[in-house]
Amino acid sequence: MVSGFTPGELMVTAAAREIRDGDVVFVGMRLPLVAFSLAKLTHAPNAFGLFENGLLRASPSPEFLYTMSDTPNIVGASMCTSLLNVMALLGRGRVDLGFIGGAEVDRYGNVNSSYIGPRQRPRAKLPGSGGAGDIASLAKRLLIIMAHERHRLRTAVDYVTSPGFLGGGAQREQAGLPAGGPKTLVTTLGVFDFDPRTREAVLRSYHPGASLDELRAATGWPLRVAADVGETVPPSSADLTLIRRLDPDGIWTRGGAR
């Protein structure tokens, strides 16, 4: 009998639920590796996974993955190719859902993973886009995963690495970006959708144990809350059993030592 769950397990479950059956998913690193496998094994058996190293998978990896480039991720793949082939699917609008993380996000879903402080004299250099900027630009739906802290959910990020809706409204389209953009923001405290008109993040649900006051305090912009806001549906015991099989040492979901 499984009882209790970690924030990581809840976020993986929330992220997995955003994957629809049949989706072509740009998987990425860390939590999404587990979320993709969980979705495949539950409600989205026909989801198809893309990894920017050039792997295309119709089945979850046979082994736990630290990174998408672990050699077991090759075994049983549908195709082993190069980064640009995967980007070709993205560029032609063939990717339904992409996952990205980052250091900061604003209310329009613009994500910073480049610099803290000004670019010309940064207080910190962050790892950078990797493929995140490409995914945010070109995927039909974008799911952003973020630790929910006031210094991360900011009114304006220091550097827009991965474009969301830019300044809101129609700005994304006006910049020449394809339609698409952020669909969901999953944080350690809640789940946000984006208003179809203003493009602002709107709280859809708060995680069990989190209160609206706590969310307001941890959000750098005036929090908008959906009229029908509710509690995030927790992972089922079947979900938890699968997550613990997919991530046996809790590396991505229970803060396990690497």
Add this chain to the structure above:
Amino acid sequence: MAERKVMSLPEAVERFVQDGDTVYCGYLMLPMALVMELVRQRKRHLELVGASLVYQATMLVLAGCADRVRTGYIQGALRPGSITERMADGRLRFEDYSNQGIALMLMAGALGIPFIPTRSFLGTDYLAPENQHHTGHYPGYRKWQEMESPFDGQKAVLLPALRPDVTIMHAQRADEEGNIQWWGHKGDARWAFWAARRLIVTVEEIVPSDAVRSDPDRTAVPASRVAAVVHCPYGAHPSGVAGFYDFDYRFVGEVLAPALDSDAAFAAFRGEWIDACPTHDAYLERVKARYGPDALDVLKAEPHRPLLPVDYGFAPWFNLPVREDIP
């Protein structure tokens, strides 16, 4: 007489990497033996390029071998005392792109075209006026140019072609002529093979040319583009090679990652694992000395062969029906 391509690690690096070179240094099967040889030979002022650079690049920066980086991602940036400090005091010049950006630039370099358009970067701070130019090391060159397509008016960002002076890579096998064969995930390395002026490849195995020619789909790049081949088993350690060995995460976590935390930590790592090991074999012996005689054996891959062999067969010409109406 054909040029001799197979040579030792020191000879390959000595002959084909010069101070100041722009170096593509791998994405997945990391050319770690070559990277450590660059450190041993104290190469200077290298520029590192690649879509996503991990610890191989951070090592070369901390070792003082590289002072410029163009990439979509650099691992270790968040570790104390490395990338940010060096950028702040001017020891490191850093230009950021994205994975797709760098891969497209390498493709343009390989094709010999001057630039290539993308729909990435639109609307981002990459294109902010203050970020339009390189930070000083390519005077006169813009970093990119936003424009509307002359054909349909669609907005696009033009990226300059990227041609590394030298690409260093690790692959599964090569023949003595220098034909390189690989399989598995290929990242941006496919075009880096073709974009480079010079190509140095370490391989797990040297195999007969007949074997290469019996399976030409596996060839990444033909011998004519290859400057040097080095037979170097475990040349990607601690990264993994499909069909040979997996990532050595114990070594990465306990030895390599902590070494990237500070100049002092790196100096200690360098002393023990690079300078005190005159060859890659000596380095591998040190891995075994630390983790036991089976430290490398436990990483070895179990066989996983295709269920059906690939067949390139054809019908002999003299068996084919003849068309009498062709003169």
